[in-house]
Amino acid sequence: MKHTIILIFFLTFIFSFGQENENQPALDETELIELYQEKMDSIEKTFSYQHGKIDIDNGMATLEIPEGYKYLEPHQANRVLTEIWGNPPSETLGLLLPENTSPVSDNFTYAIEITYEEEGYIADDDATDIDYDELLTQMQKDVEDANPERIKEGYESFKLIGWASEPYYDQMNKKLHWAKEFKFGESETNTLNYNIRILGRKGVLNLNVIGDMSVLPQVKNDIDSFLNSVDFNEGYRYTDFNPDMDKIAAYGIGGLIAGKVLAKTGALAVLLKFWKVIAIALAGGFAVLRKRFTGNKTS
Structure with a gap:
């Protein structure tokens, strides 16, 4: 579809x-x-939304759906992201959406995709030493370099415009968030990707906001709710790291932010507004x- x-x-x-x-x-x-x-x-009637407490990835983490939001489990979330919105296939752990919106309606505003990357324990020693301007320049180059392959696979090229919100790392709670502004193809409306990362023992939970730039104030207003809504369970937490047993990631906080720039778009959903x-x-x-x-x- x-x-x-x-x-x-x-x-x-x-x-x-x-x-x-x-x-x-x-x-x-x-x-x-x-x-x-x-x-x-x-x-829309084929979707089954959930509320309350959600088990993430067989007990790895727990998500408490924030007030005013609803959740789509992984199978339905993947259908929205790939079949309906036209993003490249990827593994997802679900979608959060504002309660009064639909991913296939003219009232769509934004969605939050949940994913997990198990690449090891991420040391955060470099968190206070990162030059974010320099990092942004490198990320913009990475996006340009990735575009030929995207176009070859039948997807739009895109451009990283800049930070929509500069990175912030909460060292005590091991939670990181930042926002990027993208332009997809010839779209007149730029896309917001607001990234939230929760560091764990063996990897990182990702909450990525997908919407256009107009929702940035609302997302910033709700950012604390998102940050407090999900945590790793015992045995998977950052503090559970065992240096004698666990793998250490090959990058730190700077590498986590730069990462693979896999921006996703809700462009088709935005198109539905019209x-x-x-x-x-x-x-x-x-x-x-x-x-x-x-x-x-x-x-």
């Missing part, structure tokens, strides 16, 4: 074209919009095409 919006309108065109060939009235603008809304509603305008425009386009193909007057 990748690129759902395109598929829906394509099928609508075929249906309308077939109707007219049978001398039946073609779908008008209102009917097209209603058909589109019905399809989006049918997709579905009425798109539907009306396409309805007009369909009418022109039908007239050209059939020579008949449209209703």
Whole structure:
């Protein structure tokens, strides 16, 4: 169901074209919009949201869903990220969304993807010595270098504009967060990726905010709720590290921030905000095409 919006309108065109060939009235603008809304509603009804306490990855961590949010488990989250929003496939532990929004609706604002990377215990000795301007320059180069492969795989190129919020590390609680601003393709609206990292014994939990730049104030307002909502369980915590048994990561805090710049976009979800305008425009386009193909007057 990748690129759902395109598929829906394509099928609508075929249906309308077939109707007219049978001398039946073609779908008008209102009917097209209603058909589109019905399809989006049918997709939304397939989601089963959860609240309360969530077990993450078979007891590794616990997520307490913040007030005003809801959770999609990994299978459904992966469907949203890859099939509906068109991101490259990846392993996910779920999605958090504001309670009153849907990933396939015009009221979508942002989502928070949860993932885990088990690359070892990350020493934080370098946390106070990082030059974030220099780090940003290197990250921007990494993005440029990665674009040819993205394009080859059929995805948009993207550009790292800069910090939307400079990195901050809470050394006591071993939690790190920062935000980046991206531009995907020719999009007029830039994308926000707000990154939250919780350091653990064998790896790091990632909470990545996916939305456009307009949601930055809201995310900043709720950042403490996100930071307090998830923690490793006993045996997996940073303080449980055993140097005689556990692997140590090959990088520190600076390397964690730079990492692999795997930005994700909710661009298709943002596009859904304008579905009425798109539907009306396409309805007009369909009418022109039908007239050209059939020579008949449209209703």
